[in-house]
Amino acid sequence: MIRQNSYTIDRNLLDYKLILGPEFIEFLTSLGLEHHWIDSGAGRARAMIDYVQDDFFSPQARVTALDSNTPEPHYLAELEKKFSSPGFRYLSGQRIENRHLDEVGCADLITDVYGPLQYSSTMDQVLERYATLLKPEGEIWTVQPVITFIYDRQNKEIRFQDWLKYVQGLTVHSVLSPHSGARELVLLRNEESIVIPKLALQSIYSGSPPLRKFTLLDS
Structure with a gap:
């Protein structure tokens, strides 16, 4: 299903496996009752619904689906009826950059599977909020933005992965998914303090995902 803004x-969950690779499913199987999975830009939360309904993943982590848009009221009512357990939450109507740790x-x-890191005009703030929410040794699984450009003050282009190298406190692992052609990125938190290099938006053009240009403000 495609929303009006494309x-x-x-x-x-099969889509997530194809995009992020089979290693992602292996990581899911390592999670248990004491763990928490957040899916940002979850849409209708189909991946998480598949996860909680599949006995293959047992025991299961608590899950929280986040999306800035609010699904139809009847769909939310359906989710609440199916998943009344505190182990499943759906939080909508607010951008991830504005959500607080005590709430999530x-x-x-x-x-983040083609979610805020692909669409937000404040990509650095998105990653900063993820870092705030992430436990020590926690992991972020996402894909490399395909039409996002970052330039330094001399207008030299910096690849997204090179920008991530400026991040203090996260180790980046990159794998090309054989099924989707997407470049899977796994970010591991390995330090207590995380510093995200600031970006300024130059321009953004609508698309799926949008074409974005940023300027690196510091390093």
């Missing part, structure tokens, strides 16, 4: 809102909770796993 982004997919119903990717399921700390996470062992954060996924």
Whole structure:
């Protein structure tokens, strides 16, 4: 399903496997009752619904689906009826940059599958909020933005992965998914303090995902 502004809102767990690779499913199986998975830009939360309904993943982590848009009231009512357990939450109507730790909770796993890191005009703030939510040794699974450009003050282009190298406190692992062609990125928190290099938006043009240009303010 495609929302009116042209982004997919119903990717399921198989889609996540194809995009992030089979290693992602292996990581999911390592999670248990004491863990917490946050899916940012979750759309209709199909991937998490598949996860909690599949006995293959047992025991299961607590899950929280986040999306800036609010689904239809009847769909929310359906989710509440199916998943009344505190182990499943759906928080909508607010951008991830504006959500607080005490509202969402700390996470062992954060996924962003063509979510805010691909669409937000404040990409650095998105990553900063993920870092705030991430537990020590926690991981962020995402994909490299495909039409996002970052330039330094001399107008020299910096690849997204090179920008991530400026980040203090996160180790980046990159793998090319054989099924989707997307470049899977796994960010591991390995320090207590995380510093995200600031970006200033130069321009953004609508698309799926949008074409964005940023300037690196510090390093």
